[in-house]
Amino acid sequence: MGKTIAEKIFESHLVDNPSGDIQVIRLDSVFCHEITTPVAITDLQARGMDRVFDPSKIKAVIDHVTPAKDSKTAMQGKIVREWALRHGIIDFFDIGDNGVCHALFPEKGFVRPGYTIIMGDSHTCTHGAFGAFAAGVGTTDLEVGILKGVCAFHAPQTMKVVITGELVPGVYAKDVILDVIGRLGVNGATNRVIEFTGPVVDAMSMESRMTLCNMAIEAGGTCGICAPDMTTVDYLWPFIQDEFKTKEAALEAYSTFAADVDAEYTDELVVDVAGLVPMATFGYKPDQVKPVAELSGERVDQVYIGSCTNGRIEDLRVAAAVLEGKHVHPSVRGVLSPATPTIYKMALKEGLIEIFMDAGFCVTNPTCGACLGMSNGVLAEGEVCASTTNRNFNGRMGKGGMVHLMSPASAAATALTGVITNSHIFTGEA
Amino acid sequence: MKSFNGKVLFLDRSDINTDEIIPARYLTEITKEALTPYLLEDLELAGFDAKRDIAPAGAVMTRANFGCGSSREHAPWAFEMNAMNIVIGESFARIFKQNMFNCGMMAVELAPAVIDDLMARFSGRETELSTDLATGVFRFTAGDESLEVPFEISEFDRALVEAGGWVGYADTHY
Numbered sequence: 001m002g003k004t005i006a007e008k009i010f011e012s013h014l015v016d017n018p019s020g021d022i023q024v025i026r027l028d029s030v031f032c033h034e035i036t037t038p039v040a041i042t043d044l045q046a047r048g049m050d051r052v053f054d055p056s057k058i059k060a061v062i063d064h065v066t067p068a069k070d071s072k073t074a075m076q077g078k079i080v081r082e083w084a085l086r087h088g089i090i091d092f093f094d095i096g097d098n099g100v101c102h103a104l105f106p107e108k109g110f111v112r113p114g115y116t117i118i119m120g121d122s123h124t125c126t127h128g129a130f131g132a133f134a135a136g137v138g139t140t141d142l143e144v145g146i147l148k149g150v151c152a153f154h155a156p157q158t159m160k161v162v163i164t165g166e167l168v169p170g171v172y173a174k175d176v177i178l179d180v181i182g183r184l185g186v187n188g189a190t191n192r193v194i195e196f197t198g199p200v201v202d203a204m205s206m207e208s209r210m211t212l213c214n215m216a217i218e219a220g221g222t223c224g225i226c227a228p229d230m231t232t233v234d235y236l237w238p239f240i241q242d243e244f245k246t247k248e249a250a251l252e253a254y255s256t257f258a259a260d261v262d263a264e265y266t267d268e269l270v271v272d273v274a275g276l277v278p279m280a281t282f283g284y285k286p287d288q289v290k291p292v293a294e295l296s297g298e299r300v301d302q303v304y305i306g307s308c309t310n311g312r313i314e315d316l317r318v319a320a321a322v323l324e325g326k327h328v329h330p331s332v333r334g335v336l337s338p339a340t341p342t343i344y345k346m347a348l349k350e351g352l353i354e355i356f357m358d359a360g361f362c363v364t365n366p367t368c369g370a371c372l373g374m375s376n377g378v379l380a381e382g383e384v385c386a387s388t389t390n391r392n393f394n395g396r397m398g399k400g401g402m403v404h405l406m407s408p409a410s411a412a413a414t415a416l417t418g419v420i421t422n423s424h425i426f427t428g429e430a
Numbered sequence: 431m432k433s434f435n436g437k438v439l440f441l442d443r444s445d446i447n448t449d450e451i452i453p454a455r456y457l458t459e460i461t462k463e464a465l466t467p468y469l470l471e472d473l474e475l476a477g478f479d480a481k482r483d484i485a486p487a488g489a490v491m492t493r494a495n496f497g498c499g500s501s502r503e504h505a506p507w508a509f510e511m512n513a514m515n516i517v518i519g520e521s522f523a524r525i526f527k528q529n530m531f532n533c534g535m536m537a538v539e540l541a542p543a544v545i546d547d548l549m550a551r552f553s554g555r556e557t558e559l560s561t562d563l564a565t566g567v568f569r570f571t572a573g574d575e576s577l578e579v580p581f582e583i584s585e586f587d588r589a590l591v592e593a594g595g596w597v598g599y600a601d602t603h604y
Contacts, residue, residue: 016603016604018585018603019586024604039462047597072459076458076460121501124501137528138528140595140597141529141596144596144597147600150600150604186445186495187495187498187523190524217499284474372449372500373454394472394474399455
């Protein structure tokens with residue numbers, strides 16, 4: 001019987017099988033941020049075990065609330081900062097170099113096909129876009145990962161999501177994943193890895209694949225995975241060119257993690273996107289999804305463009321194309337948070353930041369902040385936000401606030417009109 | 431080993447997420463103790479009153495996909511700090527369930543029909559749970575009505591409970 005991508009990765013990293021289908025695997029990298037790591041650090045200290053398994057395999061960032069907004073968040077940063085220094089963790093990203101973890105770490109070349117990665121953050125599934133197994137975990141798993149470089153999982157079961165057809169202009173990876181979550185439901189992929197495959201995924205950029213994999217957790221998935229291909233190799237080439245003579249050689253090496261043709265999947269969902277239109281959420285669960293057109297006219301108070309889902313350069317380009325030469329509706333607060341300093345600088349060079357600012361957007365530094373209602377754009381009770389983020393839970397962006405998830409194109413169009421709007425009225429697409 | 435006995439808090443809803451269990455605005459705390467007063471502060475559930483219902487409870491019974499969303503272990507910690515070490519439900523989000531056992535706590539699945547029956551019999555009544563981990567039996571008691579329900583947890587989850595969590599287990603094994 002053939003194997004899935006996740007099964008191959010687990011097989012090559014297996015350390016122990018303590019009982020049943022539990023597999024303890026060796027970790028290639030442990031990612032850390034300042035919200036979930038401090039308690040792991042203080043607990044290790046209290047146990048007299050303030051050690052790290054390998055400082056070169058730990059990557060840390062202060063991203064959720066940065067710059068610190070108060071004494072408590074300042075202390076969280078301080079704990080991580082001092083810990084990184086104490087243990088010689090060189091890949092630590094602080095003020096000036098920091099950005100949203102799931103955008104920053106891929107950009108730094110820290111994710112490779114076949115890697116195993118954990119982080120105390122549910123959207124760690126994003127990194128599966130590179131053909132890696134990457135899973136969000138709690139602080140205790142993180143703590144053991146930091147200390148021992150291992151983590152325990154059930155043997156991975158995989159569901160296959162085949163995306164066929166061709167996206168019409170104006171419809172993006174975000175619309176695809178919202179549609180998929182709408183079909184699967186919020187626990188449709190629980191305890192399973194989602195392998196995204198098919199011609200639409202093959203044609204996607206790494207940025208779009210990250211958007212897809214990022215929201216696997218919203219269907220309960222452990223990880224979203226895309227098979228590595230030449231697009232993956234092209235993205236990684238600056239980081240791997242000393243390792244491989246040619247791109248073809250890199251692809252051949254990475255292809256050992258491709259799924260076998262007779263691999264066994266628990267489920268298969270085939271989605272034809274030929275007729276897909278821009279989508280948005282309407283309730284307090286990410287599987288409550290409707291075409292944007294059916295929500296058009298719903299008033300919003302804020303539009304947020306950013307996050308590990310849609311704060312990358314191609315997202316900013318799409319939104320700027322809608323906003324160019326126009327101004328946000330007077331009743332709307334527009335907030336843009338480029339996900340990393342590199343993205344911010346690219347957007348500056350390309351003139352995108354000017355377009356956003358001329359349109360009346362506030363441009364913040366890279367941070368997770370508003371997405372989870374911690375800083376830089378928290379909603380007041382009764383307010384509504386059109387957001388390119390990943391969760392529309394009740395109160396997610398501020399107690400009593402409501403969130404509609406959508407693509408950067410739809411969010412930009414909504415900013416211009418003050419009500420949920422399909423971007424095609426500005427771009428002529430979709 | 432922690433106690434898995436106490437008054438049962440019935441949360442009769444599916445898809446209760448970790449933002450509802452402990453909102454992100456409290457994630458700036460760096461001690462588990464500081465989370466104590468905020469448990470379930472944002473829960474949307476008719477008839478639920480955090481101040482009235484949480485303090486006396488020692489166990490939770492709920493429906494499907496409990497603990498979905500954020501990976502924050504602050505959710506199990508907020509239960510732990512309120513001396514609620516066990517959640518019984520139809521199903522759990524993967525990370526939440528793992529976090530519970532990693533803390534030496536329990537997240538135990540019962541069949542939907544069994545949960546239906548237990549909710550029908552006991553919800554709204556002062557109900558006491560006592561857990562016999564050795565034999566794998568829950569005993570629910572309200573007034574003079576008492577019901578025994580068998581449950582199963584995996585060998586690995588049992589080992590975590592007995593080790594007091596994953597750090598203790600991993601430190602002796604790896």
